[in-house]
Amino acid sequence: MTSIPGPYLLFLGDAPDRLIAKTACGILQWRPELCLGQFRLSGDAVDIGLPDMTPAEARAAGAGSIVIGIAPLGGGLQPEWIAPLLAALEAGLDIASGLHARLRDHPALAPAAAAAGQSLHDVRRGEGPFPVASGRKRTGKRLLTVGTDCAIGKKYTALAIHRALRERGIDATFRATGQTGILIAGGGIAIDSTISDFAAGAAETLSPDNGPDHWDVIEGQGSLFHPGYAAVSLALLHGSQPDAIMVCHDPARTHIDGYPDYPLPSLQRCIEDNVRAAQLTNPSARVVGISLDTSRMSQTERHETIARVAAETGLPVIDPIATGAGAIVDALTGSGA
Amino acid sequence: MTSIPGPYLLFLGDAPDRLIAKTACGILQWRPELCLGQFRLSGDAVDIGLPDMTPAEARAAGAGSIVIGIAPLGGGLQPEWIAPLLAALEAGLDIASGLHARLRDHPALAPAAAAAGQSLHDVRRGEGPFPVASGRKRTGKRLLTVGTDCAIGKKYTALAIHRALRERGIDATFRATGQTGILIAGGGIAIDSTISDFAAGAAETLSPDNGPDHWDVIEGQGSLFHPGYAAVSLALLHGSQPDAIMVCHDPARTHIDGYPDYPLPSLQRCIEDNVRAAQLTNPSARVVGISLDTSRMSQTERHETIARVAAETGLPVIDPIATGAGAIVDALTGSGA
Numbered sequence: 103m104t105s106i107p108g109p110y111l112l113f114l115g116d117a118p119d120r121l122i123a124k125t126a127c128g129i130l131q132w133r134p135e136l137c138l139g140q141f142r143l144s145g146d147a148v149d150i151g152l153p154d155m156t157p158a159e160a161r162a163a164g165a166g167s168i169v170i171g172i173a174p175l176g177g178g179l180q181p182e183w184i185a186p187l188l189a190a191l192e193a194g195l196d197i198a199s200g201l202h203a204r205l206r207d208h209p210a211l212a213p214a215a216a217a218a219g220q221s222l223h224d225v226r227r228g229e230g231p232f233p234v235a236s237g238r239k240r241t242g243k244r245l246l247t248v249g250t251d252c253a254i255g256k257k258y259t260a261l262a263i264h265r266a267l268r269e270r271g272i273d274a275t276f277r278a279t280g281q282t283g284i285l286i287a288g289g290g291i292a293i294d295s296t297i298s299d300f301a302a303g304a305a306e307t308l309s310p311d312n313g314p315d316h317w318d319v320i321e322g323q324g325s326l327f328h329p330g331y332a333a334v335s336l337a338l339l340h341g342s343q344p345d346a347i348m349v350c351h352d353p354a355r356t357h358i359d360g361y362p363d364y365p366l367p368s369l370q371r372c373i374e375d376n377v378r379a380a381q382l383t384n385p386s387a388r389v390v391g392i393s394l395d396t397s398r399m400s401q402t403e404r405h406e407t408i409a410r411v412a413a414e415t416g417l418p419v420i421d422p423i424a425t426g427a428g429a430i431v432d433a434l435t436g437s438g439a
Numbered sequence: 440m441t442s443i444p445g446p447y448l449l450f451l452g453d454a455p456d457r458l459i460a461k462t463a464c465g466i467l468q469w470r471p472e473l474c475l476g477q478f479r480l481s482g483d484a485v486d487i488g489l490p491d492m493t494p495a496e497a498r499a500a501g502a503g504s505i506v507i508g509i510a511p512l513g514g515g516l517q518p519e520w521i522a523p524l525l526a527a528l529e530a531g532l533d534i535a536s537g538l539h540a541r542l543r544d545h546p547a548l549a550p551a552a553a554a555a556g557q558s559l560h561d562v563r564r565g566e567g568p569f570p571v572a573s574g575r576k577r578t579g580k581r582l583l584t585v586g587t588d589c590a591i592g593k594k595y596t597a598l599a600i601h602r603a604l605r606e607r608g609i610d611a612t613f614r615a616t617g618q619t620g621i622l623i624a625g626g627g628i629a630i631d632s633t634i635s636d637f638a639a640g641a642a643e644t645l646s647p648d649n650g651p652d653h654w655d656v657i658e659g660q661g662s663l664f665h666p667g668y669a670a671v672s673l674a675l676l677h678g679s680q681p682d683a684i685m686v687c688h689d690p691a692r693t694h695i696d697g698y699p700d701y702p703l704p705s706l707q708r709c710i711e712d713n714v715r716a717a718q719l720t721n722p723s724a725r726v727v728g729i730s731l732d733t734s735r736m737s738q739t740e741r742h743e744t745i746a747r748v749a750a751e752t753g754l755p756v757i758d759p760i761a762t763g764a765g766a767i768v769d770a771l772t773g774s775g776a
Contacts, residue, residue: 237666237698294636298671301635329574329677329720334635337670361574364719378712382701383666 103307105289106198106223107166109138111155111190115183116147117172123148125200125282126171132261132286138165143186157190167196167223169285177202184210191218198223200281225284227295235302235341237383242312245434246344246380247322247393250372251358252331255350255422256322257283259393262422263348264319266431274317277308279338283321293323294334301334305341317434320344326375327367328358336379343384346434347376352395353407369415391418391430440644442626443535443560444503446475448492448527452520453484454509460485462537462619463508469598469623475502480523494527504533504560506622514539521547528555535560537618562621564632572639572678574720579649582771583681583717584659584730587709588695589668592687592759593659594620596730599759600685601656603768611654614645616675620658630660631671638671642678654771657681663712664704665695673716680721683771684713689732690744706752728755728767 112126120127130137130150139155142148157168168190174180179201187197191214199205205222206212215222245263247256260276260283267274276283278290296304309318320342324331349372358364367375373389380387392411396404404424412419418429431437449463457464467474467487476492479485494505505527511517516538524534528551536542542559543549552559582600584593597613597620604611613620615627633641646655657679661668686709695701704712710726717724729748733741741761749756755766768774 235667237701294634296635297631298633298635298638298674299631299668301670302667327719330572330639331636332677332716332719333638333670333674336673337635340666340669364574375715379669382664382669 103289103291104223104225104229104284106169106225106285107196108136108288109165110136111157111160111165111168111195112137112140112150112152112171113168113183113186114140114142114147114150115172115180116143118146119148120150122174123150123172125173125285126150126169128282129169129171129286132265136288138163141168141186143182157186157193157195161193161195165195167198170197170199170201173201179203179205179208184208187211188214191215191220194218194220196221196223198225198285200225200285202226225290226281226292229291230296230300230304232296232300232304232307234300235306239384240306240309240311240343241314242316242318243346244309244318244320244342244344245346245348245390246320246339246342247348247350248335248339248372248376249322249325249350250327250366250369251325251352251355252328253359254352254355255393255395259348259350259422259427260319260321261286262427263430266427267317267319267434270431270435272317272431272435273313273315274319277318277320279308279321279323293338294331298333301337302341305338309342322350325358326379327364327372329361329364339376339380340383344380344387345384346390347380347387348391348393348430349373349376349389350393354398369411373415389417390433391420394419394421396421396424440626440628441560441562441566441621443506443562443622444533445473445625446502447473448494448497448502448505448532449474449477449487449489449508450505450520450523451477451479451484451487452509452517453480455483456485457487459511460487460509462510462622463487463506465619466506466508466623469602473625475500478505478523480519494523494530494532498530498532502532504535507534507536507538510538516540516542516545521545524548525551528552528557531555531557533558533560535562535622537562537622539563562627563618563629566628567633567637567641569633569637569641569644571637572643576721577643577646577648577680578651579653579655580683581646581655581657581679581681582683582685582727583657583676583679584685584687585672585676585709585713586659586662586687587664587703587706588662588689588692589665590696591689591692592730592732596685596687596759596764597656597658598623599764600767603764604654604656604771607768607772609654609768609772610650610652611656614655614657616645616658616660630675631668635670638674639678642675646679659687662695663716664701664709666698666701676713676717677720681717681724682721683727684717684724685728685730685767686710686713686726687730690748691735706748710752726754727770728757731756731758733758733761
């Protein structure tokens, strides 16, 4: 399992705007206490509001890693980043990256990291080896976010529920399964990069035995209704053994993103199939709520949509950005309406 | 996709019996035309009925590969095999192996193969890279074997149906997804060794577009009801887009092998869940028959069991060893009762 030493120096390169720097913005949004400073290659680069620091200054202030917080088109390491990243290694920082191009495949970075005794964390790569899933029921409680499609709010919903649990004083851990989530959490497993035979076992490894009242809030991946990624979703569902499932959905989406011949499933079908599959490894698995993306709706339309979906499903419905996740914490703790 | 040059010289080492030589026996049973000779390290080794040949003799007779046909305890390459395998490379043969220990990781075999210009085929290893599944419907017809558990006759059933189709003059290809199947077919993809994100795409690659009356008969893996391997089964189900599904079952088995807390699903549940999942990528997917392992039953008990399961499911029921697969070919071609 990946584990990235914190706190972070966020590398912004010469990113012109927050969209290119969305990884850094995501880490800062969800883990401000982990973000010591920002490292920009020019004064023209976007300022996300952290103190500017060099790698040496960040190391002196206690930083453990420099994290590549930008996602340039193509996902590659830019040539002008190499000298500053080498300086970070020499200053005593690890480097973490969610880019497609691997740090450890770079001809200069890999030997420099070895010489400096620092680690390169390619969080898009599946670590391992993992065991075949045992199917053994683990202690503690687990919530998993699933969806009617990919890129439909599963990470955001999990992070929002995790934060809401912590704000109520409930012991909870966010468990990351994708590259941005892993950088936010400082660790996790890129479940889609694991070997198929061991994917459910990797999911078991990610959320080990825990205290009886502790919640693992697990970031979902893919969708059972995605023709390419459903197996990733199933491995995560079986290995996570969730007690509670959150279904994420975008009411405006008509088909699986990038697959025009694959209509989006109904919420009812998505609930049924996820529960049916989840009950193999946890017979008491149930859906506890729906998370909608209502960002393109008017306030009136949002209220109507949330009320309609709540009536249709009989479940609490949130938009984690617009309404927060309090209603789900109520449902989990039995303290709500 | 793995492709192993034939015909084969089957390497038997000093295997004392057919059980240790079961890989060789399986290849000989299903592909006798592919088996040129056997290569034994001593006269005490098991004789599976092929002409004894040295690698040089086999090469002179047209052999393309030497295939390790034995599975010693532990799955390793035995030290006494290395000199004869080096001789095979020098004679101009590729080496193919389904052992856990990889040929290409052996310090003597890898450089010798490179020097001789021969290939080492580790069929237990997933090749790649494969694309993310497109979900595009392909031409031709496909049958996939699935099961209520692992090791329940999926490979044998697929091979028997493939043979029965060919005997009726129907154009058909056996598509292998596991190591023994790949050695029998001379090619295939070890689906359980692929990266999760690309497992369904690998299954699509395995059975490409084909003639409208051509059948791909695809070897299933795992089970949707296996807590460790269900995701492998789902990737194969989605990527194969089967028109026809055969459900393999052992009436004597009470729980998932090695998982005493996981009861075997009912045949009805297994049928329902496989069809439900398969219809995502092929809305006309249906179960066409049941394949039972009745090897431990008396003749009377076998007849009663087959009749009972046929009545319960309304489907043709075979035991591919005891009854052959003709009833399934009847069902596929509409020529049966």
